[in-house]
Amino acid sequence: MGTFMLRREEVKRQWYIVDAKDKILGRLASQIAIRLMGKHKPTYTPNIDAGDYIIVINADKVKLTGNKLDKKRYYWHSGYMGGLKSVTCRELLERHPERLLRLAVKRMLPKNRLGRRMLKRMKVYAMDSHPHKAQMPIALDIG
Numbered sequence: 001m002g003t004f005m006l007r008r009e010e011v012k013r014q015w016y017i018v019d020a021k022d023k024i025l026g027r028l029a030s031q032i033a034i035r036l037m038g039k040h041k042p043t044y045t046p047n048i049d050a051g052d053y054i055i056v057i058n059a060d061k062v063k064l065t066g067n068k069l070d071k072k073r074y075y076w077h078s079g080y081m082g083g084l085k086s087v088t089c090r091e092l093l094e095r096h097p098e099r100l101l102r103l104a105v106k107r108m109l110p111k112n113r114l115g116r117r118m119l120k121r122m123k124v125y126a127m128d129s130h131p132h133k134a135q136m137p138i139a140l141d142i143g
Contacts, residue, residue: 004043004045005045006043006044006045006048006050007048008048008049010043011048011049011050013051013052013053013121014052014053014138015052015053015055015132015135015136015137015138016035016052016053016054016055016137016138016139016140017054017055017056017057017130017132017137017138017139017140018032018054018055018056018057018140018142019057019058019128019139020056020057020058020059020061020062020101021058021061021062022061022063023062023063023142024062024063024064024065025062025063025064025100025101025104026104027142028062028101028104028142029101029104029105029108030108031142032054032056032101032105032122032142033105033108033109035051035052035054035140036051036052036054036105036109036118036119036121036122037051037109037110037118038050038051038052047114049114049117049118051118051121052121053121053122053123053135053137054121054122054123054140055123055125055130055132055137056101056122056123056124056125057125057127057128057129057130058125058126058127058128059097059098059100059101059124059125059126060093060097060126060127062093062097062100062101064089068089069088069089069090069093070088070089070090071088072088072089073086073087073088073089074086074087074088074089074092074103097126098124098125098126101124102119102122102124105119105122106119
């Protein structure tokens with residue numbers, strides 16, 4: 001008997017909804033990344049994108065422990081000389097709370113085109129309303 005290998009046609013996806021209110025950012029992001037990769041399924045195959053869809057609501061109410069709100073910085077470069085830019089977690093949470101969670105999950109996914117495809121299945125909203133009610137998402141309690 002050989003090793004089970006999932007084929008792309010056999011993938012069954014489910015929609016989940018996660019409430020990020022009062023959840024710790026890193027713990028929430030790691031559980032979301034596991035669901036996006038499909039590692040929670042017994043049919044997990046590393047080279048197949050078999051993960052589920054995740055809807056995250058209340059992203060603006062996510063928590064960070066310690067002094068991370070003021071001390072943790074996100075860096076990027078504009079491409080020009082002296083173009084190193086940075087922003088603190090507090091500024092990012094106030095301006096674009098969706099980006100904070102998306103960055104945390106993105107850095108936990110594979111760094112290739114498979115990871116980019118997985119990230120597209122995560123929908124993040126700052127408020128508690130979302131336009132995906134027709135998919136009938138299942139509430140997922142991440143502790």
